[in-house]
Each structure stands twice: as C-alpha cells, then as structure tokens.
Amino acid sequence: ASELWRARWGADSRSLSMATATSIMRVQQLLLARFDAIAGRHGLTFARYEALVLLAFSRSGRLSMSRIGERLMVHPTSATNIVQRLVAQGFVERVPNPTDRRGAFAVITDAGREAMEAVTADLEAVDFGLGMLDDDAHRALFELLRTVRVGARDFDA
C-alpha cells in the first residue's frame, strides 16, 4: 500500500513515516505467520509460547494475570484466555495470590518448560525467520527499533 500512498502524497516525511509503519506491520505479520506455524507443531500459538517464555524467565517463576497482560501488551481478557488454554494443556498452573483474593498467579510447569524449549529450538533452527540479515544488519535494525521504543516510552526498551 505504501507505493500507492507515495504516488498520492509524494515522498515527504509523512509518507516516509507511512511507508516505515506499513513495513513494520508487514514484517511482523510475516514473522508471526511463520512463528505461529512453528509453535503449532508443538500444540502452541506464538502468543501462548510468548506467555511461557515470560513465565519461564520471570524472577519468581510466577506472574499475576494483570502483569502477563501488561508485559504481552494484550487485553486482560486475552491474557486470561491465553493462560486458560495453557492450564488446559498442563503447561501452566494457577496458584492463589495471597495478597489479592480475586487475583491469581500463573506458574509454568515442567511440561510447559519442555514445550517452550522445543519451540525455541525450532525457532533458533530457522534463525527466527531472519536469516537474510547479517550481524551488522541485525545490530542496525535493533538500534533503529530501539530508538522507536524509547521514543514511544516502552518500559522495557
């Protein structure tokens, strides 16, 4: 679509922004389609895999639903849905939150950790779909994206 926009509005800064934004969206879609297919081999979606990664690397090994939603940048309803499916698969357990009776913590199980490692190995085997970039290109791309994240006040950047 960016080519059409450029034809209409000319190559000024705003159409540069449109072109870059469109490209970011497109590349994310291409990667997500690939990652979903890979996660699917292990009975997961990429979103559920991301939740497992988050839990596996959380300091206390457990996270509240609200924190999961926040970190994954998904709606609380989606976070609940993701965790419910992981619980049904035996990859996550719910434990009560002692300080909030209505809340609950999610904890990754051994089976969840194994599934996560299996997906990770497959993603690594295809270089996370980014084998067309050499190390310098990776560093340049990461830095440019970091500039965007800092500018957008990403708490993790």
Add this chain to the structure above:
Amino acid sequence: ASELWRARWGADSRSLSMATATSIMRVQQLLLARFDAIAGRHGLTFARYEALVLLAFSRSGRLSMSRIGERLMVHPTSATNIVQRLVAQGFVERVPNPTDRRGAFAVITDAGREAMEAVTADLEAVDFGLGMLDDDAHRALFELLRTVRVGARDFDA
C-alpha cells in the same frame, strides 16, 4: 525478554535474531496500540481502517473477501468479520461476484472513504507514531525491513 535470552545464550547470531524479532514484535504492538486508539476516535479499529485503505486504493474499487484476507494477511474468517462490521457501519457495501456465486465483492462507500481520510489525517498528524526517526533513519529502517520482506518472499516487497 531479549536481555534475559542474551544472558542465557550469549550474544551469538541466534540471540541477535531473537533480539531483532522481539523488537519487531514489540514495536508493532506499540504502534498498533496507538493506531487502534486513533482509529477508535472514528469508530474504527486499525484492522478495519487497513481494509478501507486497501479497498480505496484497489484498482477496480472492489475486492473479493479472499483477496482482502490475503492482502491483510488475516484468516478468511477474520476478513469476513472485518467486512461485516464495515458493512454494518455503512462504510462498505457487498456486491455479488458474477463469476462466483458463493463469493462476494466488497466496495468502499463514500462514508467509508470519509472515515478513512479522517483516520489518515489523524495518523499523519502524529507522524504515524514515528516522529522520533529522522528521514535518514526512516530510509535505513525501511531498507532493512525490505531486506526481510524480500527474504521472506513478501509478494508486495
């Protein structure tokens, strides 16, 4: 998460890929959250806005459901759902496809075009959320993403 991965697996090429992939996903989420909020002011989501842009700039002014799904890289069910909502809002009309009785074309209405232009104006006003990048950074980022798209065989790249 990429920092944790790097701590575990070291800064080899595969963790560079992981870091870049994570960054792409993150930046897309940050932009999407912003774009959804902007589209929301005009009763749209960014996905529905994208469908309107696609229809507005299609050569014949109309597209089949399957083509919409393909271009937006969403599941056919999601494409149908997006178009149904746009039809309910009066932004799109369904017309029969003469060569496929089960299929249908979607056509953008004048109201749809107005809503699309209004969202576009608001997105331009915030520089598509990418005001932190100067022109050179835009060009560098666009080119790096283009390398990914070509490598991933994006038909539009």
